[in-house]
Amino acid sequence: MFVSLRPIFLLAALILACLSACNLEQEVNIDLPEYDSRLVVECYLEPGQAFSLLLSRSRPYFEPFPPLNQEFLNNILVDSAEVAIFHDGKTYSLRNQLAFNPFTRKVFNYYSSEVVPFDTASAFELSIQLPDGQALFAATRILPAVGIDSLVVQFEETDTLARVLTYFTDDPARKNYYRRMFHRSSLDSAAVQDFSVDDRILEGTAAFGTGYNYIVGDTVISTLFHIDQAYYEFLESLQDAVSANGNPFAQPSPIISNIEGTTDAIGIFTGISYDRKAIILRR
Amino acid sequence: MKISFITFLFLFLAVWCPAQQTVVTVSGRIFDESNGETLIGATAFNVPEGVGATTNEYGFYSLAIEAGDSVELTFSYVGYQPLAYSLLLTKDTTLNIGLSTGVQLEEVVVKSNSYQEQLSSTEMSVEAVTTREAKLIPVLLGESDILKAIQLKPGIPSGSEGTTGIFVRGGSNDQNLIVLDEAVVYNANHLFGFFSTFNTDAVKDLKIYKGGFPPQYGGRLSSVIDVKLKEGNNQKFSGAGGIGLIASRLTLEGPVQKGNSSFIVSGRRTYVDIFTRAVNRAKMDDEEFNPIPDYYFYDLNTKINYQLGEKDRLFLSGYFGRDVFGVNGDFFDFDFDWGNATGTARWNHVFSPRLFANTTFTYSDYQYNIQNRVTGFSFKVGSNIRDANLKTDFYFVPNNRHAIRFGANITGHQFTVGRLKAGSDDGLVSFSAGQDFDAMECGLYFSDDISLTEKLAVNGGLRLSGFGNDNTFYFGLEPRLAARYSFSDKWAAKASYARMYQYLHLVSSTGVALPTDVWYPSSARVKPQQSHQVAAGVSYILADQFLINLEGYYKTMDNQLQFVDGAQLFVNDELEDEFAVGEGEAYGAEFSIEKKQGKLTGWIGYTLALIRLKNFTTLNPSGRFAQESEGFGAFFPIYDRRHDLSVVLLYEISRRLSATATFVYGSGDLRWLAPGRFSIQDIHGASFETVVPDYRARNNYRLPPYHRLDLGLVFRFFPRWGETDLTLSVVNVYDRRNTFFIYLEPEFEEVNNGGSVIEVPRRIVARQVSLFPILPSLTWNFKF
Helix, strand or coil, rough: CCCCCHHHHHHHHHHHHHHHHHCCCEEEECCCCCCCEEEEEEEECCCEEEEEEEECCCCCCCCCCCCCCCHHHHEEEEECCCCEEEEEEEEEEEEEEEEEEECCEEEEEEEEECCCCCCCCCCCCEEECCEEEEEEEEEEECCCCCCCEEEEEEEEECCCCCCCCEEECCCCCCEEEEEEEEECCCCCCCCEEEEEEECCCCCCCCCCCCCEECCCCCCCEEEEEECCCHHHHHHHHHHHHHHCCCCCCCCCCCCCHHHHEEEEEEEECCCECEEEEEEEECC | CHHHHHHHHHHHHHHCCCCCCCCCCEEEEEEECCCCEEECEEEEEEEEEEEEEECCCCCCEEEEEECCCEEEEEECCCEEEEEEEEEECEEEEECEEEEEECCCHHHHHHHHHHHHHHHHCCCCCCEEEEEEHHHHHCCCHHCCCCCHHHHHCCCCCCCCCCCCCCCCCCCCHHHEEEEEEEEEECCCCCCHHHHHCCCCEEEEEEEEECCCCCCCHHHHCCCCEEEEEECCCCCEEEEEEEECCEEEEEEEEEECCCCCCEEEEEEEEEEEEHHHHHHHCCCCCCCCCCCEEEEEEEEEEEEEEEEECCCCCEEEEEEEEEEEEEECCCEEEEEEEEEEEEEEEEEEEEEEEEEEEEEEEEEHHHCCEEEEEEEEEEEEEEEEEEEEEEEEEEEEEEEEEEEEEEEEEEEHHHHHHHHEEEEECCCCHHHHHHHEEEEEEEEEEEEEEEECCCCCCEEEEEEEEEEEEEEEEEEEEEEEEEEEEECCCCEEEEEEEEEEEEEEEEEEECCCCCCCCCEEECCCCCCCCCCCEEEEEEEEECCEEEEEEEEEEEEEEEEEEEECCCCCCCCCCHHHHHHEEEEEEEEEEEEEEEECCCEEEEEEEEEEEEEEEEEEEEECCCCCCHHHHHHCCCCCCCCCEEEEEEEEEEEEECCCCCEEEEEEECCCECCCCCEEEECCCCCCCCCCCCEEEECCCCCCCCCCCCEEEEEEEEEEEEECCCCCEEEEECCCCCCCCCCEEEEEEEEEEEEEEEEEEEEEEEEEEEEEEEECCCCEEEEEEEEE
């Protein structure tokens, strides 16, 4: 959406800012309830890209982080599982191999050199057999991309600053979910905007906007992901979980995941389809 | 069958009708002689017969007396000089009595009476705070607040940092029926509840029922907070006001027609925004400076009453209050306001010395509006609830053994939930959302307060309630029963049972209450909340000085709402899909010792309580709801507080100087913290989330205990034109850092990774945020 929808937090922030001046924040020692570690799955199917999956585990909150070496990876990653993805009668086996994608700068510990086919008709099914005999399952489909109709640059009449509006058309005939990202310069920079929405308040043409933060010569990249409900709920619950830690006005959320199986796991198995437009700002 | 009915009617009338022709009725109003304000709960006492009556909430009393030539009657009220009359009574007589404050010649009698009245009443689980007490109790930033003062009473947990709701006997914040001159107030808070909407200068009386609810009240499960506004001085023009650190108040009142009609107008406004605007103007040219947002709130109370004749009295009153918050920049405007408006038109009519009626029309409105405008685009969102209510109540006293009430009410509700309108100026982008509901609620009740013997009194009643929304109808049969047994004039035991229905639900998160929380009606899928509550207790007058109360209660609640995991709360036309419905169970014991008279007054209250929520299921089959141990067991709401202690001491050192102290202690509230964490690297273009909290069971962490000491001093001055005082309050005297919330964050360190320096997490630390350090304040008050 083109406006931030956290109005009440502005007022809260004002109060908290005033009070923070009185040094009302301090480090404390607390005992959290017992926590059983569970598995975390991340697998994104992007047509034309290799199959890859990250299988890791969660940790008790206060457990110290190990040094950044092999111990760090052993502490987090889960190896020796048998990972396979089934699609349209074909099985794609993912080897337990640490792989780094220099383009996306992402790390995976299960990988196949075969690429994800572009198929929006048939389901993809994930199977993970763990060394201890437990198993995890998930299923998803790849959605067709929703195109960006246009990127519109608007300069403030009395200023040199501009904003960028990303227009697209929501299909009212079906329930849609979107993830919107906006970058300045490159995808490797931190996203200026990254949020997900559903289409319940969208009617036909919709726009995502930015603030008046850009000047002539800036390169901006706008990406519109068409995501499924499971991924949307996962992202929202992730957002709720992160933002509730430190925001007394927010309700936390447990992670809503589409990973099922015989052992406790969270994560996401989803297709990735998007439209992306990049422009250099000119007056 | 017909015979049976006639027989029943005969017996019924036989009980109610005066037993002898020589019995006459004395009735009328008891009021403050100096300003004409009616006194609620004042006593008319027939000394020889040892029977009495108290004034109802409209100041009306009715007392049956055997006719005679020298009937001795005493009229009294706490803090007022009692009046004794010896009368020749041969027929029904109207006696309007004005009592005055001043030197109390029979202090012991008055004091004893006030306790005796509590002891002899069948009412239990009731707490009250006077405006005098509310003005003396030290409060945040010097803004006296009667709603905060009542939270110092047992059974109404108070003081938790940032927990602004009122949680009575395990009930949630939406289960309190707050009525201002009989009009419902849906949000009684300013600024997230740091201040209430009730201006103490304009309030006459506040009473809270925690259980044993009289049948005339309905629509909420856990409490009734009945606030009455002053009627206005009908003897002379007068005023009162104050200037505090953040707000100023002014109240004016006076006769329209001396002795017959009066008015009162009372206003309050904060003025922090005046200073912040000045700062913004001064820094206008500083590009680095971020303007301070505007914030203020205001209240306006008005009331007019008119004596139409001996038997009729008309009241018109209104309340309007708003919180206003705004941020304005070069490219955008953001405005957010919320508040209540209520209106009451009330007609009192005395049909006969034994039958009194009150008919009221009320209007209530609560709304919030958010407007956001960025060049070329606008965005508006809001919700509101509007009620129009007509009710009539009859108060019938056939004899001194019965006090009968019956009445009916009908309320039309209009809800707008999550109204959204947004779009671009060129019309290319446009979307809207929101739901509108029209609902109707009604009630019919009857109760009789019966003195069966001198020792045993029973109040039995029944309320029939109904609610309709979009072709869905619900009916509730709500029996209410209370009994009192007096062992002696110092000992009494009481017990009560109440069945309650609540047809409205407040949609709010587990976090701090927000003005954007919306009220939602019962529907085909969302069933009405229901509760059963039993309570039992004993009261004892110790040495004519202290009233000691001990009460226990047990309450069950059905159809309690919580949000599902990951609920979409904002602008959601399918809000019901986000609900999970379950049960609640609360029990506890409350102890209090109170001293009302003398130089040192105050009370000590202690509550031991437990509240559990359980068996939640989602309305949407695909919804998820995390419960204790993932095993669908019970969990505790954030306001579950095991121990709660309040000590309030008010010491009248001299006519010119009073000292006050309050101390509160409570077990820590609960919070929902994540016991685990994991990392998500996400897709290309997204940030790597090093630490994502993994939330499991709800409300799994108990905060440290809350405690705080507040002190106050009131210096009074008596200039020729009236009275002034300087009130010094020091809140949180020993600077306790009570917990508002706790958050967990990683600490990073920089490491050299193959020539490039990167930040890696080393450990997680917990940080506690508090709201209030030691806070002194000074307020200047005056009255004339």
